[in-house]
Every structure is written in structure tokens, then in C-alpha cells.
Amino acid sequence: xxxxxxxxxxxxxxxxxxxxxxxxxxxxxxxxxxxxxxxxxxxxxxxxxxxxxxxxxxxxxxxxxxxxxxxxxxxxxxxxxxxxxxxxxxxxxxxxxxxxxxxxxxxxxxxxxxxxxxxxxxxxxxxxxxxxxxxxxxxxxxxxxxxxxxxxxxxxxxxxxxxxxxxxxxxxxxxxxxxxxxxxxxxxxxxxxxxxxxxxxxxxxxxxxxxxxxxxxxxxxxxxxxxxxxxxxxxxxxxxxxxxxxxxxxxxxxxxxxxxxxxxxxxxxxxxxxxxxxxxxxxxxxxxxxxxxxxxxxxxxxxxxxxxxxxxxxxxxxxxxxxxxxxxxxxxxxxxxxxxxxxxxxxxxxxxxxxxxxxxxxxxxxxxxxxxxxxxxxxxxxxxxxxxxxxxxxxxxxxxxxxxxxxxxxxxxxxxxxxxxxxxxxxxxxxxxxxxxxxxxxxxxxxxxxxxxxxxxxxxxxxxxxxxxxxxxxxx
Ligand code: GLU
Numbered sequence: 001x002x003x004x005x006x007x008x009x010x011x012x013x014x015x016x017x018x019x020x021x022x023x024x025x026x027x028x029x030x031x032x033x034x035x036x037x038x039x040x041x042x043x044x045x046x047x048x049x050x051x052x053x054x055x056x057x058x059x060x061x062x063x064x065x066x067x068x069x070x071x072x073x074x075x076x077x078x079x080x081x082x083x084x085x086x087x088x089x090x091x092x093x094x095x096x097x098x099x100x101x102x103x104x105x106x107x108x109x110x111x112x113x114x115x116x117x118x119x120x121x122x123x124x125x126x127x128x129x130x131x132x133x134x135x136x137x138x139x140x141x142x143x144x145x146x147x148x149x150x151x152x153x154x155x156x157x158x159x160x161x162x163x164x165x166x167x168x169x170x171x172x173x174x175x176x177x178x179x180x181x182x183x184x185x186x187x188x189x190x191x192x193x194x195x196x197x198x199x200x201x202x203x204x205x206x207x208x209x210x211x212x213x214x215x216x217x218x219x220x221x222x223x224x225x226x227x228x229x230x231x232x233x234x235x236x237x238x239x240x241x242x243x244x245x246x247x248x249x250x251x252x253x254x255x256x257x258x259x260x261x262x263x264x265x266x267x268x269x270x271x272x273x274x275x276x277x278x279x280x281x282x283x284x285x286x287x288x289x290x291x292x293x294x295x296x297x298x299x300x301x302x303x304x305x306x307x308x309x310x311x312x313x314x315x316x317x318x319x320x321x322x323x324x325x326x327x328x329x330x331x332x333x334x335x336x337x338x339x340x341x342x343x344x345x346x347x348x349x350x351x352x353x354x355x356x357x358x359x360x361x362x363x364x365x366x367x368x369x370x371x372x373x374x375x376x377x378x379x380x381x382x383x384x385x386x387x388x389x390x391x392x393x394x395x396x397x398x399x400x401x402x403x404x405x406x407x408x409x410x411x412x413x414x415x416x417x418x419x420x421x422x423x424x425x426x427x428x429x430x431x432x433x434x435x436x437x438x439x440x441x442x443x444x445x446x447x448x449x450x451x452x453x454x455x456x457x458x459x460x461x462x463x464x465x466x467x468x469x470x471x472x473x474x475x476x
Contacts, residue, residue, distance in 0.1 A: 006038025008212050010071075011201060013045045016053035018063050018263045020254065020314060021216055021246050024280045028243060029214045030069045031281065034298045041208060042074030046087045047200050049192070057085070063263055067273045068294065081208040086200050089207075093195040096203045096233075097156060097188060105232055106188065108154040109136040110147055132157070132184035157185040158199075158229065166224040171212075171241035172306035178224035186225045202226045206235045217242040217310060244284055244307060246314040253311070260316045270342055270372030275323040282322075284312035291325050324370045332359050335366065339375035346376035347383040364457035378452070382461060385470060386448025393444060396437040398474070404431055405441070406475040412442070413468040417459035420467075424455065445474035 010026040012018065018026075033040035042064070044057045054060065057075055064071065073079025083089060100106045109132075111119075120130045137159070139147075147154070162181040170176050188199040195203075205213060213223075220242045230237045246254045254261050259269075266276055274294070281297045282290055284307050288300055327335065336358050343358065344351040350358070365378045404427055411423035424442065428435050440450040446458050446467065459467065 004037045006033065006036045006211050007041060007209050008033050008038060008214060009041040009043050009205070009208065009210055011043045011045045011215070012060050013048065013051045014054040014057045014060060015051050016059060018060060019261055020263065020280070023067065023263055023276065024246065025215055025243060026064060026067070026069055027277050027280050028241075030071070031298055031301045032212060032214065032303060033072070035301060035303070038211075039073060040071045041079070041081075041210075042071045042084060043204060043208070044075060044085045045197055045201070046085055047195050047197060048190075049194065052087070066267070067277055069277070086204065089200070089204065090195065092207060093200055093203050096199070100158065100188070100232065103232060105159050106156045107137050107159065108144060108148075109157045109187070110152050110154045111136060129182055131182065134185060137185070153191040155187045155191055156189045158188050158225070159185050160225065160228055164228070166227040168223060168227050168237055169239055171239060171303060172308040173220070173242060176220070176223075178221065180224065180228060183225060198222050198225060199229070202229045205238060206230075206233065210238050212239045212241060214241045214243060217245050241306065244309050244312045247311040249313060249315060251311070251313070254314050260314070260319065268373070270374065271319070271323050272326050272338070272372070275319065275326040278326070279319045279322045283314070283318075284309065291322065320370050327369045327372070328367065332362060332366065335362055339372050342373045342376040343379060347379060349383045350379070361461055364453040364461065381447035385473070386444070386446075388444065388448070388474065392450070393441065393474070396440045396444070396450070398441055401431065401433050401438060401441065402475050404433075405438075405471070409468060409471045409475070412459070412471060413464045415464040417456045420459045421456050441474065442471070445470050
């Protein structure tokens, strides 16, 4: 039984993927609901046919499940205010529109996009605030009737009282005031008859008894207009909280060109859901510690000290650090499970290897892993024999040690890493070779690179016959 009346909602459009700003909104809604013992609702904003790429919001729901952001009401779960797809709630919007018609606070606007753009340009040129000039508000009744009869496309606009100021409370920005004289009469419908998100969200927030609205700061000015709607309907205005927009390292709004813009980028690169939510909870916010479990985030997130900075830096390097910490914290068995899909995809040859074998391969590289995908990258040498770079080999003086190395191949490939390492050490001693040169040569022969796991580990990771083939290739 929930003890509070707090109800929050995450209202994504089913555009086919979630960007990190969406993920952050979902997370903050979730943390607030869980901390305050409230209800977390998912409501799909699918009123715009052009943005409705994933009609059943399958992707959003699977992403939320992947992120472990559980909700209480929403698609596939239902609840007392179903349906949770806005496209199925149009009767409600029509009813609200009719109420506004009766109150005489809306009018049809027949202006085309081109006309509106021209007016806007003209106002800008005249250094006037770009605001709809209300040309259609004063159309004679007969003219409006005639246009309706001709089926001329139109939208419904809500008349804003230019003498008024919209006031609302925002957890981050505190009390906000917006003079409505700076705003255009706001469109409530589109020319195809569908409802704008601004109107539909207002209607649903009232219908679903939403008490707190957490969303991106890009909606701050929309709120002024929504508050005007709350007033006309004499409904209680919820508390708002506009979250800073995520910016890239250059301080620009995060865009598709930035790695990590979409959740898909991060999933494919092998970031953990726990690390992503952990990272998004700590940025732009003072926290008691940086690595936190979901419960710790719920308990410690401080909603009284939210920043109103407008933009916060989304720093993939920091996210990588958080991911690294999470990977290090997992035990090896769990890590095998998590890395498996990446290893199987990149190195199909290893897909038939059993759990224990993969575990033995991951043990020496575990501490290095920053992303899960790197497991496949670091293990590529197991599946693929390296091509040797002769120039690189000469930097480690292969010509000097070639003949001597040839003689000890049987010991190195004996199947016992200890024997192999002892043989290499003895070789260095006997011929006064630098250990670094010899180890680098063996590592290059086995992996293609002079850097990587310790020789002892490498000799345990590859089969003895394979070690033999690769070393013979080195000294041939
Ligand atoms: N679909 C909007 C967004 O993701 C939701 C706006 C709102 O929460 O009211 O930004």
C-alpha cells in the first residue's frame, strides 16, 4: 500500500530510441517516486504520427526494463487511469477542447506554415518579439463558417490573456513568473486534427492526478502556457521540476553526433545499466559518494538541492570511469554472463566454449575492462592468429634472439605457464637479453601487440599447440 499521494510520470515519444536526456528524466521520476513512496507512471506520447516510430513503445519498455526502472502504471501493466497511450485518449482531449470552445477561449487559425514563417521573419526584422499576430482571431463569423465548409485546414489556438502573468513553482528554479504577453496564442491541435503534446499532456496530467512534473528544461516556457490552461479549468497546478539539458564536452546541446547520445550507443558499447543510471544520478548534483546502488540513490538523492544551471556536462570519460568501477565490482561468474553476448558476436569461434573456459580467459583481463565490449576486443587474439609486423619486431631486436628463442619453443609451449616463464628467464640470463625485449617478442607473437596480459597469463590462455604455431611463425 502506497502511503503518499505523489504521482509522477515519464512521458516519452516512441521515436524508436531513447536519448540520454530521456533516460535521465525517467530516472529522476523513478527516484522521486521510490523515495517518496509515490506512484511512477509511464505514459506514451504518441499523438504526433510523424514521431510514432515504435507504435507499441516496445523499445521504450524494454529499455526501461534493461535500466531496471520499474513502474507502477503504464503500458502492459495498466492501472486506474488506463489507457497509457495518448493516441487512445483522444476522446478526453476532444472533451477538453469542447469545454474551451464553450468558454470562448479558443479560435481556429487558418494561417499556413509559410505565412506564419513570413510574419515571424518580419517581426524579427522589426526587432519585435516573434508572436502570432492573432490575424485569425478577428475573422468574421461568416468567413470562419465558409472556410470550415471549404474544408480549409486549420488548428485551434488557445487565447492567452496578455495582461496576466503565469506563476508556478519549480523544484530547481523555485517560483517562476512568465508574462503571457510574450507568448503566441498556443496551438492545441495540428492541421491533421491530432492534439499537440502541450495540450494532451496538460489534459492527462490533470486526469491522472499528477502531482509533480519532472522533465527537460526545454519545456520550461511551455509550462507557462500549461499553467494558463490549469487556470481556465480551475485545476490545481502541479509542482514542476525542469532538469538541466545535457550538453557535450564543448558545451553544446548533446546531439546525435556525440557518442553516447542514445542509449543504444551505450548498450552496444558494453555499458552496464547500473553504471548509466549511477552516472546520470551523480552529474550536476552533490552526492555523498560516487558509486551507488539503486537503493542508495533512492535514499540519498536530494530533491531540495537541485541545480538550475540550464545545462550540465555529459562527460563520457566520467561515465567510462563509473562503468569500470561497476565491472570491477562484479564477480567473475556474473561477468562471464555479461560479456558473453559481446564475445559470441565478435568471436563466434568462442561461442561453444564453456563457462569455465571463458572465465579463465576473463580472469587476467578483468581489471582492465572499462566496457563489456572490450572483453571481445581484448580476446580477439585467442580466435585470430596475429599478422606480425617486422618493423615492430626489430624494435625488440628479434634478429639477435631468434635462434635462441627457436630452441626453447618446446618449453614455452609445454602446457605449463610456469615452465614457459622459467625457460624465458633462463634464456635472458644465458644470453644477456633484456627481459623486456624477449617478453615483448613473445607477446607480439601470441597476440600481435607488445602490450597486454602478463606472459604467464598468456601462456595459460592459449592452447599449447597454438602457442607453438605462433612462436614458430615468429622465428621462421
Ligand atoms: N515527450 C516530452 C519529452 O520527452 C515530455 C514532455 C513532458 O514531460 O511533459 O520531453
